[in-house]
Each structure stands twice: as C-alpha cells, then as structure tokens.
Amino acid sequence: MKLSKLAMVTVAAAMVGGTPALADLVFPSLSYRTGPYAAGGIPFADGYADYFTLLNERDGGINGVEARVLECETGYNTQKGVECYESTKGEGSLLYQPLSTGITYQLIPKATADGIPVHSMGYGRTSAANGKIFSHVFNYPGTYWDAASIIVNHILDENGGDVKGKKIALVYHNSAYGKEPIRTLEELAKKHGYELTLIPVDHPGQEQKSQWLQIRRERPDYVLMWGWGVMNQVAIKEAANIRFPMENFIGVWWSASENDVLPAGEGANGYKAVTFHGVGSDFPVFDDIKKHVVDTGKAAGAGDQIGTVLYNRGLYAAMLAAEAARTAQALHNTKDLTPAQMRDGMEALKIDAARLEELGLPGFGPEINVSCENHGGPGLGAIQQWNASDGTWTLINDFGPADRAVIDPLIMEDSLAFAKENNIPERCN
Amino acid sequence: MSPDFLNFIETVLNGLMTGVMYSLVALGFVLIFKASGIFNFAQGVMALFAALTLVGLQTGQVPFAHLINAVLGTDVHHWGPGLPTVLAILVTMLVMIALAFLIEKVVLKHLVNQEPIILFMATIGLAYFLEGTGDLMWGADVKALDVGLPSGGSFWWEDVTRNWAPAGSDYFGMYIDTLDVSAAIIAVVLVVALTLFSQYTATGRALRAVADDHQAALSVGISLRSIWVIVWSIAGFVALVAGIMWGAKSGVQFSLSLIALKALPVLILGGFTSIPGAIVGGLIIGVGEKLAEAYVGPLVGGAVENWFAYMVALAFLLFRPQGLYGEKIIERI
Structure with a gap:
C-alpha cells in the first residue's frame, strides 16, 4: 500500500514538473x-x-x-x-x-x-x-587535398606567385594516409610548373637516413611532409641534421604538434605546418x-x-x-x-x-x-610556425582558401x- | 672520384652506421637467447623502459606522478632539477638490475624446464607489463633525450670529402651523422667489453657454460638463477645503450619499442647465439637496405628498405637456417 502510494506521488510529481527526464x-x-x-x-x-x-x-x-x-x-x-x-x-x-x-x-x-x-x-x-x-x-x-593546396599557395606567396622550375619533395608515410596528397600535388605541379619528387617512408619511420640523403643530394627548394607519430620527429631531426632550411619544410596538420618538434630542440626552429584551427x-x-x-x-x-x-x-x-x-x-x-x-x-x-x-x-x-x-x-587553412626558443607555435598568415578549381x-x-x-x-x- | 661514386661510398658508410644501430638492439636478444634459450620479445620495450627512466631521472620527474595525484589529490610532477647525466645513467642501470631480479623472481623461476614457447609467451606478457608500467611511471608524452653526445652532420667530414670530387662538379661533401659515429664507437667498446667479460672472468665463463649446456652447468655447481639475473642485467644495460642511441634520434616515445622489428632480420642473418653475428648481421642489413633504397628504390617507387632487409634474411634462412655465425642444431629422432 505504501509502495503504490509512493509510486503515485512520484508519477504526480513528474506530471506537475511538466518536463520529462532527458537522456x-x-x-x-x-x-x-x-x-x-x-x-x-x-x-x-x-x-x-x-x-x-x-x-x-x-x-x-x-x-x-x-x-x-x-x-x-x-x-x-x-x-x-x-x-x-x-x-x-x-x-x-x-x-x-x-x-x-x-x-x-x-x-x-x-x-x-x-x-x-x-x-x-x-x-x-x-x-x-x-x-x-x-x-x-x-x-x-x-581535407588533405585542401591542406596540400594551401601549402602550395603559401609557397606561391613566398615566391611572388611563380614556382616554375622549383623543386618540391613530398616525404610521406607509405600508407593510404600518406599517399592522399599526391594526386593534388601532381595536378598543382601541372598548373604551376614545379617539379615534384615523391619520397616514401615505410612505417613506422624510425629510420629515414636514405630519404634524407636523397634530399641532401637533390636539394629541393621545399620539402612537404605527410607523416605521423615517430616519423615526424625523425624527419624533423634529420632535416636539422642535414641543415635543410626549416622555413622551407612544411608539414600537414598531423605533423604539427609540439611532440614533433621538441626532440629536435633548436634545430626545429622555423619549421612550418598547415592548420585548420588556432594555436x-x-x-x-x-x-x-x-x-x-x-x-x-x-x-x-x-x-x-x-x-x-x-x-x-x-x-x-x-x-x-x-x-x-x-x-x-x-x-x-x-x-x-x-x-x-x-x-x-x-x-x-x-x-x-x-x-x-x-x-x-x-x-x-x-x-x-x-x-x-x-x-x-x-x-580553409593557415600556416603555423615553430619558435624553438620560447616553445610556441604562431600563425603566420590568415586562414586562406585551397585551389577549388583543382580540388573540386x-x-x-x-x-x-x-x-x-x-x-x-x-x-x- | 666522380660524384656518383662518392654518393655510393656515402650510402655504404651511412648503411654501416645504421647497421651498428640495429646491432645494438640485436645484441640484447642474442645475450638472453644464448644464455637461456629465450627469445626475449620484451627487448625493445626494455630499451624503451630504460630510456624513459633515464629521461625521467634527468628531468627530475616524479615516477607515477599521475597516479599519485589521482589517488592522493596532490599536484606533484617534479622533485627537483633532476640528476646529472652520468648519475642518471648509473641509477637507470640499477633500475635495470632490479628489474632483472624481479623478472627472475616473478617470472623465470616458475618456468624452469618449460618449453621455449612458454618462456617466449612469458616475455610477451613482460613486454605489455613493462610498457604499461613505463606509461604509468613516466607518462606517454614524447621526451627529448640529451646525454651530451654530438649529433648532426659532420662539417669536418663534409669539408674533407668535398675536394674528392672533380673541380667544378656539383658536389658538396659527404654526409655522416656524428651521433651515428658515437654509436659505432660505443658498439665497438660494448662488444670488446662483453667479449673480455665472457672470456676472462669467472662469471663470464659460467655464462658460457650455461649457454653450452644448462644441465652440465648445474651439475658443476653453477647457479642457473644467478646466471639468469646476470644475463638479464647485461641485456638491460645493452637495452639502455640502445634506448639512449635511438632515443637521441627520435625522442623517447612509445614507438621506441618498435626498434625490435629492426633487429629481427639482423638476428636471422647473424644467428641468434653469436655476438659477432649480431654485429656483422647488422652491418650487412644496414648496408644492404641503404643500397637497395638508393639504387632499387627509384625503380619501384621507393620505400623498399624494410622489406629488403627481410628478403635478405629470408634468403639466408633458405641456405643457412642457423645464420652466419649461429650454431647448427642437429636433432636425431
């Protein structure tokens, strides 16, 4: 009797309350x-x-x-x-x-x-x-294709809109993820006349001596990176080791965290990456x-x-x-x-x-x-740059568009x- | 010399240096396999654990800080500025020795006379345990490791070799990473020390006796359990050296345990029971994969070095299953 009374009170209270309990x-x-x-x-x-x-x-x-x-x-x-x-x-x-x-x-x-x-x-x-x-x-x-195009736009901006004859190398994780930007970069190479070199790195990317020896010999003007995990840290360290100019080394947003640059210390100063959000x-x-x-x-x-x-x-x-x-x-x-x-x-x-x-x-x-x-x-995406001395990223430009005529x-x-x-x-x- | 030939030499040199780095990892496997017949799946994780401990001590991190803070509601992360590098290395070594004791006491003691596959499975469990403990103790963030070793391309070597190419050619000298050179020197010292230890000390001779025949060694009064502690301690030391070298290259992070994958073809090639085999195997794999990447890679789209190392190992398995220096095992049915 007492229980049924309690149940009735509860139901009544719920009805008076008006709003049902929300999940x-x-x-x-x-x-x-x-x-x-x-x-x-x-x-x-x-x-x-x-x-x-x-x-x-x-x-x-x-x-x-x-x-x-x-x-x-x-x-x-x-x-x-x-x-x-x-x-x-x-x-x-x-x-x-x-x-x-x-x-x-x-x-x-x-x-x-x-x-x-x-x-x-x-x-x-x-x-x-x-x-x-x-x-x-x-x-x-x-998307990754937007990222590739935004990076190329940044390179175009740095070169007065003309990258004809420039050499751009893509160091990428040899997986479906790493290969994503290739088609876009190839199409953009046809449009802008730069020379694209593809340099795959096998998972996990702990050893990249061959790839960076190749970069050192071919001396590309820019190196782009589609890496993840340890591949990023090793690539940035190797780039610093061969004294590649860091401001010309640009990663995708998954190669752009503090984890990636800290192991290289001062050597990572100036490294850039594309991003779709603030820092x-x-x-x-x-x-x-x-x-x-x-x-x-x-x-x-x-x-x-x-x-x-x-x-x-x-x-x-x-x-x-x-x-x-x-x-x-x-x-x-x-x-x-x-x-x-x-x-x-x-x-x-x-x-x-x-x-x-x-x-x-x-x-x-x-x-x-x-x-x-x-x-x-x-x-849209912006470029962030690493300052090793104070350990901070800074956005160096505004969020800009990808080349929709190529991407779409x-x-x-x-x-x-x-x-x-x-x-x-x-x-x- | 033509730039192409100089590039070839550069590739070989860098391959040799990389091979030394692989050998450092392979050595730990060999030591334990030789003395106990156990293929230690946890060797890569031991390198990670040692490197994590070293950085933690160097930076003054409080071990298990997250756990302590979560349970006690405190906010402790660092106990001080950290230990000087040499002291941190010594303390890390003590931790690795303590770990060897624990492994013997908790795992191996209970598995004496078990099948090798059981011992192998135990080391898989050990790998997971150590990885989890490392995470709990020191956190999962990527840590920079600096023990004062030089790193980066050698300017001196670049200047020396630049003049080897004909005047006017577009050649800017040969590249060699000073960290790799340090690793090579340390590996040589390590192998010489291990050899002297096993040849000229009583403990070393006991180790060799156990490696030759467990039962015979037991019958002359050698304590198998003590030997296992010693072997796992030495393997812990080798893991620490490998962890320092690889950690200095990539930062100390949980991917470090994957360096064990690089040691497998080296072991197949050099043999699981030979210290010189681990060195020679590492050098062959290092040079082979770098040459393959440089000269075969461009023909097939690149990224061939990983599978090339395993292909070389596979070829050796076909013709010389015991590896270059391994013991040929003949069992009669």
Missing part, C-alpha cells in the same frame, strides 16, 4: 591513450572530453541536456576501433570521430548503414566531402576550462596539455560536435537527439566569427558552412567512382 547526448570518443601513438592521442582525447565537461559544468549541458563522453580505447588500432564502434553504437551514440584514417575507412559503410554520422575532421577519405554521395560522413573544416591558449574558453574543469578536478587528464596543438584540436572537434547538436535541436525542435537528427544538424552547421567569439574562441578557426552537398566545409573536380571524380562501385544514388537533389 544524455552521447558522444563516443575513440581515443588512443596507449600504444606507440599515445603521445598524440592523449591531448586530443583530453581536449575533447574537457570541452563537454565545461558545457556540463558551466551551462548544464547543451541546451540543458548533459553531454556524456563515452571513451573507448583503440590503441590506434583499426580492429579495436571497429570493436569500439560496435560496442558503443547501441548506447545512443550521436556521432563518431574515428581518429584514424584506417578506422574511418572501416566505419564509412558500417555507420552509413546504421545511420550514425562520422566526423573525420581533417583526415579519412577526402572525397567524403561530397555529401551527395557520402550521406553520413563529414570531414569539415578541411596557443590565449582564448577565453581556456580560462573557463581552467575554472570549471581543471580547478574542480574534473579534467580528463592532468590539465597540463591545455593550449597544445592536439589538445586544441580535440577541443575544436568537441565544439563542432556540440554546435552541430545545438543546430539539430533547433532544427527538429527537440532536446533529445537521435543520430539521424544529429546528421541533419551537421549538414546545417553554420559557425560565423560572432558565434566563435560567443564561444570564447575568437578567430580560432575559419567560418564554417556545411550543406547537404558540401560535407568538407570551407577548406578531384573530389567529384573520386566520389563518383565510389558511388558507381557501390551503387550509391546521388542525394540532395
């Missing part, structure tokens, strides 16, 4: 805090988790609904990554950031079939930027993170990674996910979200300079405008071939 918004984090790439995985995972903790602690979640980060350790291993996806997708997961090109390739068909969006931010399959073909895959704000910790959001997350003991890590390149990238990824969730909530007039609604939110995502300022991230990234057709975003046809060609191979009809019509 969490679940954001899985396929992190890699262990294994050979842990040094890169930890700051990203910390940044991703800390931003959602900030939203929960400071704002009570996203429009009042708490965000829940579901972390699963992949060790940067594709098989484990897929296992993580399978084991977490039933928890109401709204969006996956696979954090590896290998895992992304595996999740593209799986997540599409399950109707869960994948955000491979600045990695994965470049032609997934074509939303007409890849309904559930997003790679905004930029350093001079943004108001970091003050909030310190106050609401670190100082209250709720940080994912020790709080010592704030402002590092990969922490910032993880935070940026979380911000983009949270803003897409907000957009989806407004679009569907609901606070609880399904993965399908989240996908709609991602396709309608718009972040302008004013919104970035509101978020405590003024000028942290380019304006973003995603659409059904364009899942690759603006494709390549994306179209590759995505249409994928559609034909897999019988995927075009959407967004």
Whole structure:
C-alpha cells in the first residue's frame, strides 16, 4: 500500500514538473591513450572530453541536456576501433570521430548503414566531402587535398606567385594516409610548373637516413611532409641534421604538434605546418576550462596539455560536435537527439566569427558552412610556425582558401567512382 | 672520384652506421637467447623502459606522478632539477638490475624446464607489463633525450670529402651523422667489453657454460638463477645503450619499442647465439637496405628498405637456417 502510494506521488510529481527526464547526448570518443601513438592521442582525447565537461559544468549541458563522453580505447588500432564502434553504437551514440584514417575507412559503410554520422575532421577519405554521395560522413573544416593546396599557395606567396622550375619533395608515410596528397600535388605541379619528387617512408619511420640523403643530394627548394607519430620527429631531426632550411619544410596538420618538434630542440626552429584551427591558449574558453574543469578536478587528464596543438584540436572537434547538436535541436525542435537528427544538424552547421567569439574562441578557426552537398566545409587553412626558443607555435598568415578549381573536380571524380562501385544514388537533389 | 661514386661510398658508410644501430638492439636478444634459450620479445620495450627512466631521472620527474595525484589529490610532477647525466645513467642501470631480479623472481623461476614457447609467451606478457608500467611511471608524452653526445652532420667530414670530387662538379661533401659515429664507437667498446667479460672472468665463463649446456652447468655447481639475473642485467644495460642511441634520434616515445622489428632480420642473418653475428648481421642489413633504397628504390617507387632487409634474411634462412655465425642444431629422432 505504501509502495503504490509512493509510486503515485512520484508519477504526480513528474506530471506537475511538466518536463520529462532527458537522456544524455552521447558522444563516443575513440581515443588512443596507449600504444606507440599515445603521445598524440592523449591531448586530443583530453581536449575533447574537457570541452563537454565545461558545457556540463558551466551551462548544464547543451541546451540543458548533459553531454556524456563515452571513451573507448583503440590503441590506434583499426580492429579495436571497429570493436569500439560496435560496442558503443547501441548506447545512443550521436556521432563518431574515428581518429584514424584506417578506422574511418572501416566505419564509412558500417555507420552509413546504421545511420550514425562520422566526423573525420581533417583526415579519412577526402572525397567524403561530397555529401551527395557520402550521406553520413563529414570531414569539415578541411581535407588533405585542401591542406596540400594551401601549402602550395603559401609557397606561391613566398615566391611572388611563380614556382616554375622549383623543386618540391613530398616525404610521406607509405600508407593510404600518406599517399592522399599526391594526386593534388601532381595536378598543382601541372598548373604551376614545379617539379615534384615523391619520397616514401615505410612505417613506422624510425629510420629515414636514405630519404634524407636523397634530399641532401637533390636539394629541393621545399620539402612537404605527410607523416605521423615517430616519423615526424625523425624527419624533423634529420632535416636539422642535414641543415635543410626549416622555413622551407612544411608539414600537414598531423605533423604539427609540439611532440614533433621538441626532440629536435633548436634545430626545429622555423619549421612550418598547415592548420585548420588556432594555436596557443590565449582564448577565453581556456580560462573557463581552467575554472570549471581543471580547478574542480574534473579534467580528463592532468590539465597540463591545455593550449597544445592536439589538445586544441580535440577541443575544436568537441565544439563542432556540440554546435552541430545545438543546430539539430533547433532544427527538429527537440532536446533529445537521435543520430539521424544529429546528421541533419551537421549538414546545417553554420559557425560565423560572432558565434566563435560567443564561444570564447575568437578567430580560432575559419567560418564554417556545411550543406547537404558540401560535407568538407570551407577548406580553409593557415600556416603555423615553430619558435624553438620560447616553445610556441604562431600563425603566420590568415586562414586562406585551397585551389577549388583543382580540388573540386578531384573530389567529384573520386566520389563518383565510389558511388558507381557501390551503387550509391546521388542525394540532395 | 666522380660524384656518383662518392654518393655510393656515402650510402655504404651511412648503411654501416645504421647497421651498428640495429646491432645494438640485436645484441640484447642474442645475450638472453644464448644464455637461456629465450627469445626475449620484451627487448625493445626494455630499451624503451630504460630510456624513459633515464629521461625521467634527468628531468627530475616524479615516477607515477599521475597516479599519485589521482589517488592522493596532490599536484606533484617534479622533485627537483633532476640528476646529472652520468648519475642518471648509473641509477637507470640499477633500475635495470632490479628489474632483472624481479623478472627472475616473478617470472623465470616458475618456468624452469618449460618449453621455449612458454618462456617466449612469458616475455610477451613482460613486454605489455613493462610498457604499461613505463606509461604509468613516466607518462606517454614524447621526451627529448640529451646525454651530451654530438649529433648532426659532420662539417669536418663534409669539408674533407668535398675536394674528392672533380673541380667544378656539383658536389658538396659527404654526409655522416656524428651521433651515428658515437654509436659505432660505443658498439665497438660494448662488444670488446662483453667479449673480455665472457672470456676472462669467472662469471663470464659460467655464462658460457650455461649457454653450452644448462644441465652440465648445474651439475658443476653453477647457479642457473644467478646466471639468469646476470644475463638479464647485461641485456638491460645493452637495452639502455640502445634506448639512449635511438632515443637521441627520435625522442623517447612509445614507438621506441618498435626498434625490435629492426633487429629481427639482423638476428636471422647473424644467428641468434653469436655476438659477432649480431654485429656483422647488422652491418650487412644496414648496408644492404641503404643500397637497395638508393639504387632499387627509384625503380619501384621507393620505400623498399624494410622489406629488403627481410628478403635478405629470408634468403639466408633458405641456405643457412642457423645464420652466419649461429650454431647448427642437429636433432636425431
């Protein structure tokens, strides 16, 4: 009797309260805090988790609904990554950031079939930027092909727009990831008349003597790098050893963290890399993170990674996910979200300079405008440069565009071939 | 001399230097295999663990700081400015000796007379354990390692060799990394020391006796367990040297354990039981892969050196399964 009375009171209270209990918004984090790439995985995972903790602690979640980060350790291993996806997708997961090109390739068909969006931010399959073909895959704000073109634009800027006859070498991880920019660089070589030399490095890249002897003999004007993990550190050290001018050595955004330059010490001074987000910790959001997350003991890590390149990238990824969730909530007039609604939110995502300022991230990234057709975003990037004496990165130019006249046809060609191979009809019509 | 020929010599020289670096890793495998018949899967991780410990001591890091802070709610990271390099190396060596004791006490003692595959599996477990412990103790960030060894291209050698090419040719001297030269000198000293130790000391002779025949060694009163501790301590020392050399090149990070992959073709080539074999095998693999990358690589798109090393090893397996200096094992059924 007493129990049924209690139940009735509870139901009545819930009805008087008016609003039903809301479920969490679940954001899985396929992190890699262990294994050979842990040094890169930890700051990203910390940044991703800390931003959602900030939203929960400071704002009570996203429009009042708490965000829940579901972390699963992949060790940067594709098989484990897929296992993580399978084991977490039933928890109401709204969006996956696979954090590896290998895992992304595996999740593209799986997540599409399950109707869960994948955000491979600045990695994965470049032609997934074509939303007409890849309904559930997003790679905004930029792709590898954008990165290659933005680097070439920077070289053009340095040479008064003329790089005819210049020698550019690409040192790349001999994998699908490392080979991504080759086609773009070849097309740009035809357009601008530079000579491209391809220099592959086998995984893991701990030994690169042959490659750097070749560079020393051929004396390219610029060396570009598509590396990851230990390959980056060894390449930068070897470049310093052969006294290659560091300001002419430019990496992709995955060859651009403090981890990559610190082992070379002063030798790394002047090294450059392309980036799609801001550097350093001079943004108001970091003050909030310190106050609401670190100082209250709720940080994912020790709080010592704030402002590092990969922490910032993880935070940026979380911000983009949270803003897409907000957009989806407004679009569907609901606070609880399904993965399908989240996908709609991602396709309608718009972040302008004013919104970035509101978020405590003024000028942290380019304006973003995603659409059904364009899942690759603006494709803008800037160049960051390492100052070894004070151990800081600085943006040396503004976020600039890639050569769309070259990139867009390549994306179209590759995505249409994928559609034909897999019988995927075009959407967004 | 023509620039092409000078480039060839440069490739060979750099191959030899790289080979020495491979030999440093292979030596640790050989020492343990020779004395106990165990293929130590954890050798690469031991190099990582030793290098992590060395940098941690040099920089004054508090071991297990993250764990301590998480459990006790403290905020400790460093205990001071750190130890001077020489002292840090000595303390790291003590840690490696303590590790050898622990390995013998906790793992090997319980596996006496077990099949080699069981011992091999135990070393796989040991590798995971050490990797996790290293992470907990010192963190997973990439650490710069500086023990005061010179590094970078040698200006002197460049200047000397620049004049070897005909006047007016576009040749700017031969490249050699001074860190590789240091590694070569250290490897020579290490091999000489190991040889003298095994030839002229009682412990060394006991090691050789155990390597020849466990049972016979036991029957004349040699303690197998003491010998294992000594061997694992020496292998720990070799791992420390390899960790320093490779860590100075790439920074100390968890990929360092993958250097073991570079030692495998060296071991197949040189033989699992021969110290000179590890050196000669390393030199052959180093020179072979550098020549292959320089002269075969451009014909097939590059990045051939990794598989070339294994191809050479495979060819040796076909014609000389015991390797160049390994013992030929004949078993009668």
